[in-house]
Amino acid sequence: MALLDRTIVQVLPAVPKPVVQRLSSRYIAGAKLEDALRVVRELNAAGKMATIDVLGEEVTSADEARAIAGQYEDVLARVDAAGLDANVSVKLTGLGLELDYDLCRDNLEAVVRDAAARGSFVRIDMEDATTTERTLQLYRALRADGHENVGAVVQACLRRTFDDLEDLDNVRLCKGIYVEPVSIAYRGFHEVRRNFVRCLERLVGQGSYVAIATHDEYLIDEAQRIVRGARLATDRYEFQMLLGVRPERGDELVTAGHRLRIYVPYGERWYEYSLRRLQENPRIAGYVARDTLRGLTSLGRRSATS
Ligand code: FDA
Numbered sequence: 001m002a003l004l005d006r007t008i009v010q011v012l013p014a015v016p017k018p019v020v021q022r023l024s025s026r027y028i029a030g031a032k033l034e035d036a037l038r039v040v041r042e043l044n045a046a047g048k049m050a051t052i053d054v055l056g057e058e059v060t061s062a063d064e065a066r067a068i069a070g071q072y073e074d075v076l077a078r079v080d081a082a083g084l085d086a087n088v089s090v091k092l093t094g095l096g097l098e099l100d101y102d103l104c105r106d107n108l109e110a111v112v113r114d115a116a117a118r119g120s121f122v123r124i125d126m127e128d129a130t131t132t133e134r135t136l137q138l139y140r141a142l143r144a145d146g147h148e149n150v151g152a153v154v155q156a157c158l159r160r161t162f163d164d165l166e167d168l169d170n171v172r173l174c175k176g177i178y179v180e181p182v183s184i185a186y187r188g189f190h191e192v193r194r195n196f197v198r199c200l201e202r203l204v205g206q207g208s209y210v211a212i213a214t215h216d217e218y219l220i221d222e223a224q225r226i227v228r229g230a231r232l233a234t235d236r237y238e239f240q241m242l243l244g245v246r247p248e249r250g251d252e253l254v255t256a257g258h259r260l261r262i263y264v265p266y267g268e269r270w271y272e273y274s275l276r277r278l279q280e281n282p283r284i285a286g287y288v289a290r291d292t293l294r295g296l297t298s299l300g301r302r303s304a305t306s
Helices: 002-014 017-024 033-045 062-082 101-117 129-144 161-167 189-205 217-229 247-255 270-280 282-305
Strands: 049-054 086-090 122-124 150-155 170-174 209-213 237-242 260-266
Touching (some): 017 270, 033 049, 049 062, 062 086, 086 101, 101 122, 101 129, 122 129, 129 150, 129 161, 150 161, 161 189, 170 189, 189 217, 217 237, 217 247, 237 247, 247 260, 270 282
Parallel strands (some): 049 086, 049 260, 086 122, 122 150, 150 170, 170 209, 237 260
């Protein structure tokens, strides 16, 4: 299967843009903020919260990084005005992390202040392992300055993660999407699962607010067992899923009384973003291809019987 996934990734750049758009349309709200707001409205109506991600590519100047911070402020204003239940997820490289640490800090702090004024929250996505230390450092610096409406993300695939948890008050726990060297990362499927459970137990045990970001049935079951065992109030944790992935399982979590937040990416650069995400992790490309094939087959079946 890994070979098939890698083959899909290799042929991707040759696939016409409209086809990639069709493939990504269920995972991305659209090109405009209006598209994201429409999707969030639908999610809220279905009892799901959201976190909005403005899709960006590498920023090459301080002005571009400031412009992205500005886009987040627009998102927060529109969400506030529309009374929607959504916060934002930011990537520090988009806010200038690779250009200048202080520039990035200023941009992040501006978004966090703006979110606080609107009673909202900023989640700092975790990118590849070259950024882990600086990302956690910025999270800690903002918390130390009294900003409580900011949260971090940790990746169960990284060997360091368990030790990073000690002073993290508000964390999204995920497996991690980047393919990292085996010297710093668990590569085995079961090893990553095991570390996910171990980290979740620690976070719950130490009283951190935890966002459990997974579509893995085993981990969803384990997480339910852990939060039930700790008699955690439903406002002390939330499940999180990506837009378009296992939505029916998300409905079941909501029906069972859990809070669920959906990650909603949008932006003009959806094409570059989709291609990059799919190329970064061939397994994801495999999921998308299989989902799409399943969709096409059931469409075919439906039209054959109608
Ligand atoms: P796994 O990969 O085993 O997937 C379980 C099942 O879910 C698969 O069998 C498949 O059916 C389905 N599935 C999963 N992903 C799919 C996809 N993209 N398309 C179609 N089907 C899919 N990573 C990171 O490094 N930094 C971050 O900041 C974040 N942020 C984040 C936020 C949220 C809300 C989520 C849900 C995930 C992330 N991630 C992330 C991504 C995360 O690290 C991980 O790569 C994916 O969630 C897939 O891992 P699962 O735990 O779902 O298990």
